[in-house]
Amino acid sequence: MKKAAYSFPEEVLEHVFSFIVSDKDRSSISLVCKSWYEIERWCRRKVFVGNCYAVSPPILIKRFPELRSVTLKGKPHFADFNLVPEGWGGFACPWIRAMAGAYPWLEEIRLKRMVVSDESLEIIAKSFRNFKVLVLSSCEGFTTEGLAAIAANCRNLRELDLRESEVEDLSGRWLSDFPDSYTSLESLNISCLGNEVNLLALERLVSRCPNLKTLRLNRAVPLDRLPNLLRGAPQLAELGTGAYTSEMRPDVFSNLAEAFAGCKQLKTLSGFWDVLPSYLPAVNPICSQLISLNLSYATVQSPDLIKLVSLCEKLQKLWVLDYIEDDGLEVLAASCKDLRELRVFPSDPFGLEPNVALTEQGLVSVSEGCPKLQSVLYFCRQMSNAALNTIARNRPNLTRFRLCIIEPRSPDYLTLQPLDDGFGAIVEHCKDLRRLSLSGLLTDRVFEYIGTYGKKLEMLSVAFAGDSDLGLHHVLSGCDNLRKLEIRDCPFGDKALLANAAKLETMRSLWMSSCSVSFGACKVLGQKMPRLNVEVMDESGPPDSRPESSPVEKLYVYRTVAGPRLDMPGFVWTMDDDSALRIS
Amino acid sequence: MEPSIYQSELNLEATELRLGLPGRTNNKRSSPEDRSTSISISISKSSSVDSSGPSNATDHDDDDDDHQNSVQPAKVQVVGWPPVRSFRRNSMQQQKQKDEHNNNNGDGSAMYVKVSMAGAPYLRKIDLNVYNSYSQLLNALQNLFKCTFGEYSEREGYNGSDYAPTYEDKDGDWMLVGDVPWDMFTCSCKRLRIVKGSEAKGLASL
Numbered sequence: 165m166k167k168a169a170y171s172f173p174e175e176v177l178e179h180v181f182s183f184i185v186s187d188k189d190r191s192s193i194s195l196v197c198k199s200w201y202e203i204e205r206w207c208r209r210k211v212f213v214g215n216c217y218a219v220s221p222p223i224l225i226k227r228f229p230e231l232r233s234v235t236l237k238g239k240p241h242f243a244d245f246n247l248v249p250e251g252w253g254g255f256a257c258p259w260i261r262a263m264a265g266a267y268p269w270l271e272e273i274r275l276k277r278m279v280v281s282d283e284s285l286e287i288i289a290k291s292f293r294n295f296k297v298l299v300l301s302s303c304e305g306f307t308t309e310g311l312a313a314i315a316a317n318c319r320n321l322r323e324l325d326l327r328e329s330e331v332e333d334l335s336g337r338w339l340s341d342f343p344d345s346y347t348s349l350e351s352l353n354i355s356c357l358g359n360e361v362n363l364l365a366l367e368r369l370v371s372r373c374p375n376l377k378t379l380r381l382n383r384a385v386p387l388d389r390l391p392n393l394l395r396g397a398p399q400l401a402e403l404g405t406g407a408y409t410s411e412m413r414p415d416v417f418s419n420l421a422e423a424f425a426g427c428k429q430l431k432t433l434s435g436f437w438d439v440l441p442s443y444l445p446a447v448n449p450i451c452s453q454l455i456s457l458n459l460s461y462a463t464v465q466s467p468d469l470i471k472l473v474s475l476c477e478k479l480q481k482l483w484v485l486d487y488i489e490d491d492g493l494e495v496l497a498a499s500c501k502d503l504r505e506l507r508v509f510p511s512d513p514f515g516l517e518p519n520v521a522l523t524e525q526g527l528v529s530v531s532e533g534c535p536k537l538q539s540v541l542y543f544c545r546q547m548s549n550a551a552l553n554t555i556a557r558n559r560p561n562l563t564r565f566r567l568c569i570i571e572p573r574s575p576d577y578l579t580l581q582p583l584d585d586g587f588g589a590i591v592e593h594c595k596d597l598r599r600l601s602l603s604g605l606l607t608d609r610v611f612e613y614i615g616t617y618g619k620k621l622e623m624l625s626v627a628f629a630g631d632s633d634l635g636l637h638h639v640l641s642g643c644d645n646l647r648k649l650e651i652r653d654c655p656f657g658d659k660a661l662l663a664n665a666a667k668l669e670t671m672r673s674l675w676m677s678s679c680s681v682s683f684g685a686c687k688v689l690g691q692k693m694p695r696l697n698v699e700v701m702d703e704s705g706p707p708d709s710r711p712e713s714s715p716v717e718k719l720y721v722y723r724t725v726a727g728p729r730l731d732m733p734g735f736v737w738t739m740d741d742d743s744a745l746r747i748s
Numbered sequence: 749m750e751p752s753i754y755q756s757e758l759n760l761e762a763t764e765l766r767l768g769l770p771g772r773t774n775n776k777r778s779s780p781e782d783r784s785t786s787i788s789i790s791i792s793k794s795s796s797v798d799s800s801g802p803s804n805a806t807d808h809d810d811d812d813d814d815h816q817n818s819v820q821p822a823k824v825q826v827v828g829w830p831p832v833r834s835f836r837r838n839s840m841q842q843q844k845q846k847d848e849h850n851n852n853n854g855d856g857s858a859m860y861v862k863v864s865m866a867g868a869p870y871l872r873k874i875d876l877n878v879y880n881s882y883s884q885l886l887n888a889l890q891n892l893f894k895c896t897f898g899e900y901s902e903r904e905g906y907n908g909s910d911y912a913p914t915y916e917d918k919d920g921d922w923m924l925v926g927d928v929p930w931d932m933f934t935c936s937c938k939r940l941r942i943v944k945g946s947e948a949k950g951l952a953s954l
Contacts (some may be wrong), residue, residue: 215842241811245826246834247827302833326924328835338750360883383880384881386879387884388884388887388891407880407884409878410878410884410888411875437839437843438880460836461836461839467900507835510832513830513837627831652828667800
């Protein structure tokens with residue numbers, strides 16, 4: 165074999181590769197030639213698996229024998245809204261078992277929407293000597309006993325983040341299982357825990373870990389314990405308070421304000437459950453240094469919110485309830501010129517009437533006043549094409565736009581027309597838009613716009629929209645970079661799906677629930693496309709007990725190199741050719 | 749297990765709930781302007797409908813009597829819409845319950861009770877609604893009266909301390925603070941009294 169005159173020794177290439185961190189670039193490197201593939205796979209340290217069923221543990225381990233960091237995602241996004249039944253899957257255990265055997269030097273495990281058992285946590289605690297980072301985002305299935313195992317055994321743990329997981333909280337004792345000699349904690353997020361942790365143990369832990377930068381407490385930590393915690397960690401950069409209420413006493417207030425003032429590096433605040441408004445000003449000393457503020461659990465009214473927000477001139481990220489109202493958003497637009505991300509959550513999502521004066525106008529104000537605004541999540545009760553048009557023209561730099569008009573199929577409230585043109589303006593002007601969520605009254609035309617202009621779109625969420633298969637066809641045939649498509653309650657059926665079957669192999673996943681896709685079409689798709697897993701979910705019984713033309717309840721299609729999964733519960737059927745129909 | 753509803757088989761159009769404006773007709777596939785907002789009800793095993801929301805089972809009965817064109821039926825909750833995550837929903841739910849609980853006491857937003865302590869010249873008053881848990885309340889009391897209660901255990905009450913918190917309940921009995929769930933406590937507590945540890949031991953060993 166002829167060797168190129170200027171070929172580098174492997175060590176040099178490996179060294180060069182070590183500077184390439186992004187997954188996409190690593191993937192590109194591995195495709196250059198066989199020897200680069202080999203070198204790359206031996207020196208890959210970090211892997212991101214966007215769908216845990218797209219690949220299997222043995223396949224991963226075989227290709228990448230020396231990983232230090234693994235990220236896995238399990239359930240589809242709509243699981244967040246109770247659309248995925250209990251027991252569907254996303255089990256972490258097989259992965260953790262396999263990795264325990266293959267990667268004794270594994271340092272980081274990050275899981276999202278997966279089912280994690282105490283047993284898995286115990287395996288992690290005992291198997292990885294240099295374990296540093298555990299992030300369990302929107303996970304479930306474990307208790308505080310599992311956490312106790314981690315606390316007791318992971319001597320080098322830096323990060324323990326349980327964000328939004330469902331933990332069976334048996335007792336707050338687990339925190340005391342961190343040995344007295346343990347001082348390496350840098351980040352702790354227990355905001356999802358329901359019960360009290362041992363407060364003394366928490367205080368001691370916080371004050372003996374000099375590198376603690378992130379501390380997110382749970383609701384049960386009382387406000388009057390906060391000053392002590394802050395004094396124990398003046399180097400904190402990110403804080404999530406517990407319940408932000410106490411009997412109003414001037415000495416408690418000044419103690420708190422002083423403690424906050426002592427945290428010169430504090431840049432991020434969250435928590436704020438049960439806020440007593442008169443305690444909010446205690447954070448005033450640090451407002452001018454804040455870049456991120458999450459007040460989305462703070463049920464306080466607009467004037468109090470305005471007072472706080474108007475002091476945060478460096479603010480880049482704000483999450484808030486719709487109590488802020490249009491007036492508050494106008495003040496935000498005037499005060500926070502560095503704002504990059506805004507999320508406005510509904511205080512009364514199931515109420516019939518609006519309970520706050522928040523309309524499309526608030527979002528328009530922010531789009532006018534904040535030149536760096538890139539990411540929007542906005543719940544409201546009325547919208548117009550004119551407003552969307554204005555927003556699109558004001559902010560062509562938007563990359564994420566998620567609008568939820570609370571009542572399904574709401575038209576433009578001024579003209580009673582569909583909101584096609586408004587969203588069309590968004591995709592047309594915001595050329596770098598990567599994520600879009602639609603709502604309101606929408607016809608096939610909005611999908612035509614999306615297919616035409618949404619060339620950089622990677623994730624699209626659709627609900628109660630469209631007229632026919634043409635809508636789905638526009639999206640699947642037009643959006644070149646589409647990775648995730650999730651659809652519910654839309655009249656999309658077989659034609660568009662089957663006509664664009666090949667497209668599905670270029671995407672991570674497709675979710676369709678309460679649509680018009682027939683069982684027969686699912687079978688055809690499954691048979692035609694062996695590298696896709698086509699899974700039908702139906703809780704009322706096997707789909708083949710009904711006519712083939714019956715629509716399926718839920719359809720989840722994803723590309724995979726691992727074949728059909730073997731851990732499906734009784735209400736999930738695979739449309740794979742070989743296994744035919746599995747009847748539980 | 750609740751059955752799923754297959755629209756093709758059961759033809760639910762006759763009983764389908766609609767939220768259209770008065771005068772709208774029954775056309776699903778017509779042009780958008782004529783379309784009424786109908787919400788498909790998907791009842792699945794996992795549907796977790798907010799207990800505070802309107803029930804979605806009883807409205808069917810009203811359809812026969814309702815004139816669909818003139819009366820807006822009560823809103824039915826759709827699974828997973830609006831898309832608010834469970835954690836957030838539950839947090840807001842807790843806050844609502846707290847507010848309702850407060851209103852049920854007739855005091856509006858505060859629930860002040862007297863607190864006395866053996867040997868102290870004056871009584872104090874605290875607002876029970878400001879606290880969410882025993883530890884918050886006990887901390888406040890310990891701060892207020894500059895005393896300590898020690899660790900609570902079901903068997904031994906407040907161990908290793910000079911003082912213990914007690915309260916008078918609706919029946920006029922003096923109880924040790926901490927035995928019953930927090931919400932039950934706030935409903936039945938009429939007044940608080942901080943007693944000497946020796947007095948409290950009598951209560952705990954019953």
